[in-house]
């Protein structure tokens with residue numbers, strides 16, 4: 122491949138995401154035109170760390186778990202950690218767009234590029250096309266990284282590809298690689314999602330009443346665009362253990378959406394004492410609304426209410442439910458099928474377990490298959506949460522690799538499990554009790570279809586109108602589009618994960 126120096130771009134031009142691209146200087150061009158072997162640069166720790174995480178993700182790791190480990194092991198913190206995080210999340214999320222660009226720049230399909238080298242190129246493409254990194258730094262540092270991790274031969278190739286990519290602004294690349302035609306196919310590349318997910322989200326917007334035929338294109342565009350924006354850091358003050366005021370004092374803003382929530386505008390939540398002690402935690406406000414709604418439904422119980430979290434791992438909602446249960450004079454059982462995740466629940470609930478004991482109530486954690494609880498303990502519980510295992514298509518902002526791992530085949534396996542768990546939950550619920558069925562996915566096959574399939578087969582449950590129980594901090598009903606009795610929250614409308622909730626009453 123021949124090498125061409127980058128053209129001078131139009132100074133001060135904004136790219137498609139509205140970011141100001143820095144002006145490039147003549148010096149940048151000269152520098153980029155140098156052969157990689159003529160430069161004597163070693164790669165910097167942040168890019169090396171980002172590359173390490175990308176390779177781990179390629180081997181099956183989760184970026185949100187691997188990244189903190191690598192940052193900690195290498196002593197990367199503060200702004201350097203934020204930079205590394207942006208590199209990792211951007212390169213993983215956006216490679217559905219970067220790969221076609223890299224392919225054009227390299228003159229070959231990405232399948233013909235060594236996967237290690239491809240990850241280096243993705244990191245470089247993200248710096249060039251979506252970050253404020255000056256062009257010369259993005260190119261030079263990517264080449265230095267390639268020399269270190271991919272070898273001298275690969276560094277020459279990376280240099281050539283990076284320089285080609287840097288020749289155009291993002292808008293020009295979009296014009297080249299985004300297909301014309303169907304919006305779903307266009308968004309799949311432009312917003313870097315597998316097309317089956319874009320189609321499923323389109324159906325979900327229509328099916329949950331969040332769009333009409335006239336508005337679905339703009340809603341869908343806003344939704345998939347929001348999947349690529351970093352989620353804000355939301356905190357929960359676990360009732361009885363911490364207060365929102367305490368979180369506000371530590372620098373967060375009270376959440377307008379959740380009465381137990383606060384939102385952190387940057388900074389490390391781990392630095393907040395209540396979070397460090399497990400009295401507060403990072404938790405999406407949508408998840409908080411689910412737990413609050415289930416706890417708010419009036420139930421006629423004989424004696425202290427018995428609450429069950431059927432699928433509790435790693436314990437986020439159980440942490441909130443435990444506090445709400447103690448406040449309500451109820452007992453909570455948190456069940457989880459995986460031993461390892463049960464340990465995480467136990468860790469999360471440790472402060473609540475102690476507090477429950479002091480209040481004469483119990484919070485119990487156990488390992489078990491939720492599908493058999495209905496048979497083993499029929500009618501024992503007054504409130505049951507089924508936060509079902511799902512594709513997580515409503516939480517793509519937080520899990521950058523999830524969109525590339527999920528397949529339509531997952532839906533069939535999960536659908537069977539979801540139906541069995543919901544049926545078991547209903548069996549485990551006492552007459553007059555309430556069941557919450559939740560997913561962090563708006564996919565119709567995991568939400569409305571599961572609820573309608575299970576309820577139409579039985580005469581002992583009725584749907585409640587969830588809208589009555591999803592209340593914001595002021596006590597007003599949260600504005601949820603659609604007219605059905607279930608609630609679907611949306612990242613682009615509510616700023617939360619795409620949580621779904623149905624509430625069912627067991628007939629007395």
Ligand SMILES: C[S@@+](CC[C@H](N)C(=O)[O-])C[C@H]1O[C@@H](n2cnc3c(N)ncnc32)[C@H](O)[C@@H]1O
Nearest residue numbers: 432433434435436437438458490491508509510
């Ligand atoms: C969506 S997650 C629950 C998240 C949790 N409620 C929270 O807020 O942190 C679903 C959980 O269900 C668990 N699970 C899967 N199959 C299960 C089963 N048959 N019985 C009980 N739990 C199960 C998974 O291991 C996973 O931890």
